[in-house]
Amino acid sequence: MELKGLTIARVRGALESGETTAAALAGQVLAYAQQENRRNNAFLVFSPERAMAQAQRIDEMVKRRQPLPPLAGVPLAVKDVIVTRGLRTTCASRILANYVPPYDATAVRRLEEAGAVIVGKTNCDEFAMGSSSENSAYAPVRNPRDLERVPGGSSGGSAAAVAADMCVVALGSDTGGSIRQPASFCGVVGLMGTYGRVSRYGLVAFASSLDHIGPFGKTVRDAAALLEVMAGRDPSDSTSAAVPVPPYLAELDRPEARDLRGFRVGVPREYFAAGLDPEVGDRVHSSIERLRGLGADIRDIRLPHTDYAIACYYIICMAEASSNLARYDGVRYGVRSPRCRNLSLVECYRATRGEGFGPEVKRRIMLGTYVLSAGYYDAYYRKAQKVRALVARDFSEAFRDVDVIVTPVAPTPAFRLGEKTEDPLRMYLSDIYTITASLAGIPGISVPCGANGAGLPIGMQILARHFNEPAMLRAAQAFELSGAQ
Numbered sequence: 001m002e003l004k005g006l007t008i009a010r011v012r013g014a015l016e017s018g019e020t021t022a023a024a025l026a027g028q029v030l031a032y033a034q035q036e037n038r039r040n041n042a043f044l045v046f047s048p049e050r051a052m053a054q055a056q057r058i059d060e061m062v063k064r065r066q067p068l069p070p071l072a073g074v075p076l077a078v079k080d081v082i083v084t085r086g087l088r089t090t091c092a093s094r095i096l097a098n099y100v101p102p103y104d105a106t107a108v109r110r111l112e113e114a115g116a117v118i119v120g121k122t123n124c125d126e127f128a129m130g131s132s133s134e135n136s137a138y139a140p141v142r143n144p145r146d147l148e149r150v151p152g153g154s155s156g157g158s159a160a161a162v163a164a165d166m167c168v169v170a171l172g173s174d175t176g177g178s179i180r181q182p183a184s185f186c187g188v189v190g191l192m193g194t195y196g197r198v199s200r201y202g203l204v205a206f207a208s209s210l211d212h213i214g215p216f217g218k219t220v221r222d223a224a225a226l227l228e229v230m231a232g233r234d235p236s237d238s239t240s241a242a243v244p245v246p247p248y249l250a251e252l253d254r255p256e257a258r259d260l261r262g263f264r265v266g267v268p269r270e271y272f273a274a275g276l277d278p279e280v281g282d283r284v285h286s287s288i289e290r291l292r293g294l295g296a297d298i299r300d301i302r303l304p305h306t307d308y309a310i311a312c313y314y315i316i317c318m319a320e321a322s323s324n325l326a327r328y329d330g331v332r333y334g335v336r337s338p339r340c341r342n343l344s345l346v347e348c349y350r351a352t353r354g355e356g357f358g359p360e361v362k363r364r365i366m367l368g369t370y371v372l373s374a375g376y377y378d379a380y381y382r383k384a385q386k387v388r389a390l391v392a393r394d395f396s397e398a399f400r401d402v403d404v405i406v407t408p409v410a411p412t413p414a415f416r417l418g419e420k421t422e423d424p425l426r427m428y429l430s431d432i433y434t435i436t437a438s439l440a441g442i443p444g445i446s447v448p449c450g451a452n453g454a455g456l457p458i459g460m461q462i463l464a465r466h467f468n469e470p471a472m473l474r475a476a477q478a479f480e481l482s483g484a485q
């Protein structure tokens, strides 16, 4: 069947009508993805056996006319920082080159139980540290819309796989923008729920107070469908929230959800200042006009601590990373340096970590260790925590007056491969619009809102208050549908 633009609803229709079988679809997707992968490196590994076993279970249900689960037969790609039982999970790092996890992440388990068919693991920045997917220890991912450009990062492989129809939906992780920014660079939808909305059990830890698992889809509805399956309390993750999961899809289907009458949309002045590419600014502004056309009440708002967010985010995420990555010692996980045979224990750690980690990961471990060390802790880490509270307070105050906040996702469209690799600070600065929501723990979605003159996709970010994913999804879908008419 036609893979281009394939959605969850189309897969279901095709299974129910007998147009295809789950096994035939999985085979077709795998063959196509393997061929495309030579061009864009979106996948690190394919999982044909796991996919076929699951597809056959679905086909059996179809044959017996059993009720099909919500994601029956839907080809899913999983970012390689999310563990999959028996399926190699490398975090795009050399240090985990041979790591085969003994369990599945809760999100993966729930999606498979809902019928999804895992076709493979996607490439990304090493341990999700980066904004371009060039920090992969294996190969840089290329943007399917322009192979000379990055797909964004760190979940670049997942975004590229969805954009190139190498799967229908995908999972990514978002710590400071890693789902939303690649979604915008590749022209697909990417969603980060409220912190704690989706269990992190089985997400390899980068910065635990900021990490999320979230979905990519070609439509808002498909991203919402994955969220609905994954969300909810998980006893294996103590930070997962015991907040009831609303029926996101049913809410999107309500007739009132088609327009935005009575909806208050905040536009923060700080996000349209210097550094924003004019074409991106224009596209987002005209999208805001479209929201107004749907009945939304557009309001000017202020988020005054935005300027401090980059420094604050990079201190906190590096501090947490330096602690989380201490576990890769060549003894308990992954690869051990071959030199260890003749070395003492401490020298063996050093050799393993020196050989196993790439330059960006090392930079973060060193800076993170520095900001946590005695004498610097108060000046950097503690101060960053205080700034984090101020950034979060900006949002709580803004959400007294508005239902959602609309901003650009990234200051520019996809940049060229190699353009920022020599200058880490420039790479960090490109995260300016996504990290604030991460610091505040609020949900965010990136929806395509057009392209620049060169045809590169541009995304619009919609943010909502904690656990108000329904408002965010409603605004995103009303916007998306208004463009399709």
Ligand code: GLN
Pocket: 128, 129, 130, 131, 153, 154, 173, 174, 175, 176, 177, 178, 179, 206, 317, 431
């Ligand atoms: N680009 C940001 C960073 O490098 C965000 C990464 C992420 O969200 N995983 O930390």
